[in-house]
Amino acid sequence: MPASTTPASPPSFGTLVLRWYRINRDGLRATAIGIVSLLAFLLVWHLLTTYRVVFFVRFTNVPSPLAVYASFTKAIHDPKFLLHIALSCRRIFIGFSLAAIVGVPLGLIMGRFKLVHEIIFPVAEVLRPIPAIAWVPMAIMLWPTNEQSIVYITFLGSFFPILVNTLHGMSLVDPVLVRAAQCLGARERSIFREVYFPASLPHIFTGLTVGMGVAWVSLIAAEMISGQYGIGYFTWEAYSLVQYADIALGMIAIGVLGLGSSMLIRGAGQLVMPWRLK
Amino acid sequence: MNEILTKAPQGHIAVRNFSLSYDSIEGPVEAVTDTQIHVKPGEFVSIVGPSGCGKSTLLNAVAGFLKPTTGIVTVDGEKVNGPSAERGMVFQQYSLFPWKTVRENVEFGLKMRGMPRSQRERAARTLLGLAGLEAFEKHYPDKLSGGMKQRVGIVRALATGPKVLLLDEPFGALDAQTRVIMQQILTNMWQRLKISVLFVTHDIDEAIFLSDRVYCMTARPGSIKAEIPIPLERPRQQSMMMSSEFLALRRGLMSLIREESIKAMGGEISDMGLQGLNIELHGASLADVI
Structure with missing residues (x-):
């Protein structure tokens, strides 16, 4: 040119x-x-x-897009609908954050110390295949309030993907990088912080993304079964009250919230791992 | 920085009565046996040998990653007990930290030593300048060519001012042209820093061109087969590689290695059967063919 x-x-x-x-x-x-x-x-x-x-x-009773739009314009002025959404978001935030705060360090420690791995891994493997929804009755028994049991279910849903992916990331850390750090004078603590942790970050973020998805699945199920409030409850209630347009509205809201939260995690990943930007 | 450049020559490596074996289901397997080597302060010494002869094992023992089964490794009379910043290491796979920029990689050793940020930034910039990499200080290793990565690898290993520099086939993954330039750069840095170098390679030309002395190892279990002084004058030029002196050294070393390579491969070849390899012997011995 x-x-x-x-x-x-x-x-x-x-x-x-x-x-x-x-x-x-x-x-x-x-x-x-x-x-x-x-x-x-x-x-x-x-x-x-x-x-x-x-x-x-x-498709006889399925609401049309226009009907759903109409109920959407009504709903955004309805404080009750907004409360449903806010509560669901809060549950996700608390449950997911707890899962990340427990799952990531636990995975890092299990990946680094064989004994911890040998002790915890069998228990995790037994509990892991149990779907979070199957925990609903147990959660209601375990926790004094409904709210706590829903958060607990959300926590469980995201905990295992986060733990497993963090562990996976730790197992893939290139041993040559650890050696390189050692002969530059790094001790155990520094190696953990400067090598193992950043090397595992891509897998940790895979775990967080998957965990966020499962957190929403678990939350919605829990809200539908045992909830008062929450977007899952809203959707189920719409069905009971024959508000067909609201069913679709609830579903779309769940989709948008799920999409938004996984975009947040992806954005956070790009902030934390600038070296992975192409 | 000046402290690194003007350091008095030191870094005497001594490996005595060294052997290293590891356990397998069939019993202990000896990787290196009955080996003595030494590197004088400021000397450039290479180890060459057929693949699998244990030359990297030996280097890793000097670095402190492997413990000798018998014998002892010392640097300036002190026993090597584990990896330390006193022995800088350069790896074939570059092994730069992908999550650190070029400058952060170079700073790493200084950071581990507790040097304040501004000071180590300055030191890293100076070193990168020497290697012609100052323009790339903010790049991540992913964006660099192989030759640039390995220059960073060398600078990073030198940043803490180690007594000795250990290199494990550092240019093995580079193309021929880059290799030659890297050899030149390494020679320049070594002459400037007066540091002792132990260099592992399977490239005979490279060993002769770079070294004051070359150890040739036997096939597994590896031991020292020969020690060849390289009397070529310094500074060395690329053109020397055509000199009769160089070629004579090359021929000598070549035949030593060839004997060992055939020993190393002999078992495999007879196991597989010569037909499988499409080698026609025509009555000649295996050594004549390969």
Whole structure:
């Protein structure tokens, strides 16, 4: 391109736009297709519900996108709906944070000290396959309040993915890096902080992302079964009260919240691991 | 920084009556046996040998990562009991910390020593300048070429002012051109710092070009087969590699290594059967063919 070989004359606005387009072509393409695909989804949903299609699956009672939008505009002015959302977010925040605060250090210590691993790992392996939902009756017995048992279920759901991925990260730490640190004078504590921890971070963040997903699954299930308040409870209540539009609204809210929280974790990961940016 | 550059020559490595074996289900396997080596202060010494002869094992014992089964490793008369910043090490796989920038990698040893941030930043910048890397101080290792990574690796190992520098096939992963430049850079740094160097390689040219003395090891279990002084004058030039003196040294070393490589491979070859390898002997002995 002639403009790039003669830096003395600034390129015209047109060339800049053209260049920007050329560099970002792939991204633009993906965005455009994404928007079209979402619109198509809405359109299909609209047609299926407007014409009340029955073809194995019955769309007779399924609310249309417009009906859901109408209940959305109503709901955002309803303090009760906002309270549902706020409470769910709080439960996620507390349960997930506890899981991270316990799971990450525990995984790091288990990965570093064989004895701790040998003691804790068998118990973790037995408890791990139990789905968080199966803990609901036990959780209600264990904890004095409903709120605590729901947070506990959320905690359990995210705890095991975080622990397992942290352990996995620790097992993959390159021993040569540990040696390199040792012959630069690093002692146990520094090696832990400067080598094992940062080397495991990518897997820790995988664990946090997976854990966040499972936290939402567990939370919604717990809220539907035992809740008062919470977006899972809202969705279930809408079904009981035959508020069909609210069912879809609750589902979409859950989806958006789940997406938002995993984006937060991804963003945090990029902040903490700048060396992984391409 | 000046303290590093003007340090008096020291770093006498001595390995005496050394052997190292490890346990296996068939009983102890000897990796290195009955080995004596030494490196005088400020000397550049290489160890060459067929693959698997235990030359890296020996180096790792000097670094303090492996304990000798018998014998002793000392540096300036002090017994080596574990890794320490007194013995800098450069690895074939570069082993830079991917989560640290180039400068942070170089600073690491100084940080471990408790040097304040501003001071170690200055020291790291000076060292990076010597290696022509100051423009890359904020880069992460991922973004660097192999040759640049290994320059950082060497600078990092030198930053704490170690008595000896141990290098384990440091240029093994580099292409031929980069290799030659890196050898030149290493020679320059070594002459400046007057540090003792123990260098492990399987590249005979590299060993001759760099060293004052070369130890040639036998096939497993490894021991010292020969000790060859390299009387080539310094500073050495690339053109010397064509001199008759260099070529004579090369021929000598080559035949020593070849004997050992055949010994090392002999078992494998007869085990697999020569047909499997498509080698036609035509009545000649195995040594003539390989």
